[in-house]
Amino acid sequence: MSSVTEIRKSNELSEKASPTQEIYDEKQSYDAETSSVTDSSEADEALKLVGRERQTQFSDEYNRKLRRKLDRYIPTLCAAVYFTQFLDKTSLNYASIMGLPITGQHYNLVSLAFYLGFLVWEFPTVYISQKLRIAKYLGANIIIWGILLMLHAVSASFGAFFTLRFLLGMCESCVAPILILIISMFYKKDEQGTRVSWFYVMNGLTQVFGGFVAYGISFYSGNRIAPYKIIYILLGGLAILVGLAVLVWLPDSPVHARILTTEERIAAIERVRDDQGGTENKKWKKDQIIEAVTDVRTWLIALTTLMTSIPNGALSNFSNIIIRNFGYTSKQTLILSTPGGAVASLTTLLCGWYSDRKNERMLPIVFCLIPTIVGAAMLVGLNDSGKKGALLFATYIIGTFGSALASVYAYNASNTSGHTKKNTINAITLATFSLGNIIGTEIFQPKDAPSYIPGKIAILVLLTAQLFISMLLRWINLRLNKKKRAALAAEKERRGWSDADVQRERERNAFMDLTDKQNIFFVYTA
Template sequence: MSTSMQPPSFSREKSSVSDLRNRYSNDDPDKVGVETTISSLEGDEALKLVGRERTVQFSEEYNRKLRHKLDFLIPPLCAAVYFTQFLDKTALNYASIMGLPITGQNYNLVLMAFYLGYLFWEFPTVYLSQKTRVAKYLGINVVAWGVILMLHAVATSFGALFALRFLLGMLESCVTPILILLISMFYKKDEQARRISWFYVMTGLAQVFGGFVAYGVSFSDGRVLAPYKIIYLLLGGLAIVVGIAVLIWMPDSPVLANFLTEEERIAALERVRDDQGGTENKKLKMDQVKEALTDVRTWLIVLTTIMTNIPNGGINNFSNLIIKSFGYTSKQALILSTPGGAVLAATTLTLGWYSDKKKERMMPFVIALIPTIIGSAIMIGLNGSGQKGALLFGIYLVTGTFSVSGLVVYSWNASNISGHTKKSTVNALTMFIFGVGNIIGTEIFQPKDAPDYIPGKIAILTLMTVQLGVCLLLRWVNIRLNRQKRKRLEEEKAKRGWTDEDVQKERERHAFLDLTDKQNIYFEYVK
């Protein structure tokens, strides 16, 4: 480790923010090369620790060791949360063929209840997480939903299960926005997709784990507890353990990371300074909310989210019933669902690595969509053929590839949205639409279409084909915006006579001002 200067003082920082506010209050945004408003000039929490200008340098070796230290704690905790979340919300999929006393349309409605709770609480939960210590808020929610999940074991009526699923959706709605925020605070843009893939891979591994656990539990004779009740008790207990671990060890931000020394906290912030993404700000800024709602890219991400989560709501909750329809028993369906999870895990890690390596977000999505389209076509074309192996291959392609859409959307939001309130707003809107898509998805697999569910399979094929075009459009928009920013920056350099060193200094000064990606001329989008 090598450092060149002592960390900047807090008192000096306060005056520098005051100076900048005075410059903006003169209504001359050209002075600093950005267009913004006074309400956006409340810098984020990092300013209190490192100041507006880089005054300390750390060696590559020091930063590498620091990144490894972060990797040892943050991604594993994120993965544990995501693992238990996916298991808990899809437990009903296993219960559906393990004696659950809810069938037919009532089963669809109980499925829907989770996402209704998700929709109802998504925006309030993101607001609350911004106003509180974000990791502690997450941990409390994980413990609470573990308790709710265990209560599923004592509920037997439709009304009770509907209410519990609604509460489960409310409590789980905070997970993805918080995990994206944590990764974006601690990691550089070219590190984010891989780290997000490290927790998103739990979607696949949870399918494998859950399938084997459910298969083992299915041999219970049910004398003491019905097999589906055992599943709920086991998974609920696991969630409580994970929630306690988050409360103890997950840091709220680089500024509040107690497992780092003060010097390491400064280094963690300096690592992400050039990305212009900022860290944390407790103030809700309405101008950033407005920008989020008027940014065309927000609505393209919304479109992507709903188009990919309609299939998600269907496949995640009906995959075991679909596999059983190929001619397998319930026990066989449970164990045969696991390879799809393994395919998803491998696809997630591979495309997460590729996304950071090539600094791409949308092309990995395109790569993942093609097998999904092929798998859907196989399940439709070979329906009723009796070719079990080919039909299994088709559903493995679908379950193992299209779900990578979540990884892409999460990493896209982390890398392409700046300004704490704007990022929180876009994440909340994304997850709200996630709920809408999944609600629709539970209804495209209707009881009247069982056991083949051909309309649902056709819907998946159609939506994923259209999504190819949306991916390419999003990629083109970001490339175009980067060209415009580079042109503005060149004009600014010529106007002021800046050198490359001057530009770098200005870039560093803007990093923790909590500016949005549009307000900050130095922010670069990842295509």
């Protein structure tokens, strides 16, 4: 792109030709892989701005400047949302050693309630979000869950806590699917892993932040309000502020991004054209749902998520209890738990960087699981050794597995096309996440306290098995890419296409809301 004037002139010519006519003048588009046709009236919303063929070229410098602007808003707000969500979700972990009167099996059930609400509402919330402006829907949910969190300070009964945690899970179930979609709309494939890590790193940072906040509150000696209630009031207020910020500044899609000029919206869409991932479509499509549920990779991703979510459900609610059982006081436990968050944060950033740098999604999962497997083995093997230092070290490195879910999010963003298919796979992924966490809350049984050896062994076995699933997924994607290249070469020869023709057809298919299987030009990320 040589100048802004050229862009505007090109847009003016496009408008004179009638946008509707230009975008939809060809009512059929060729699907090279399935030899079918796709009605372009059901295509991506990006066509409202850019049309099927690239009208403008933007310089590398212009695109870098635009990416920096996007980075100021999107990853920052996504990080704030994820920071708030994880802190709110794990607030029970802090409350458990700050005077929470709910203990034993009732504590396990209250832990489970969040993920039960999450599971029940996952598919409905994804369906609703596709029909609405997703950032606005997200902001409204955050404000509601902030109010629910503050209500935790009103009652200390098991029934009230169970209900509030269930509703909290319902509200928070929309977060990951929406954030994954937003990242996939605005960023290229080789940028998505890093941007996902920028918001997912909040999981580790909240462990540090929450530990210090809870430690400070633990010195409160008044009788007017229980310390654990202060936690809920503060975190609920923070969630409401983040929800308001999301409503004001987080864009719904490149087409509706108020933070961008019209020119920048066009550039944002053109930036991702070659990735073939599309942006947004408000119509649910039955054929894409069928493709999602019949794609073996969908269920391998679900299994991957399940394998890593069971340990998450256990450790996110019991990690402080485990450390305290080494022989530390509650105050010492709150401080000693924070390095684990720092280790998890560093692992997430490194895996995200490697993921984009090497165009890999599964190998980072393998890298982050190995320290957790070692840590779980240490917790089992050194259980009665009395070696507090070694046991603490094990609890710090055991948290590296959390980065696996960030890689799963990036995998879904980079390897799925077709808006309905994306939403379906994200919903299945997060439903499996909640199911795994439900199971996880039950693997540390009161009868196994204080060592919880069966639960620790379960973590060790699950994550060892997960190593093989990750490598299988990687092999499948590499094999699919080989088939795509062969099919494209055959189509090129059959039609007599030049390299320029192939590029033109690639650009014309980018925003037709084709799935990754339908689109012969789609390339998978291993």
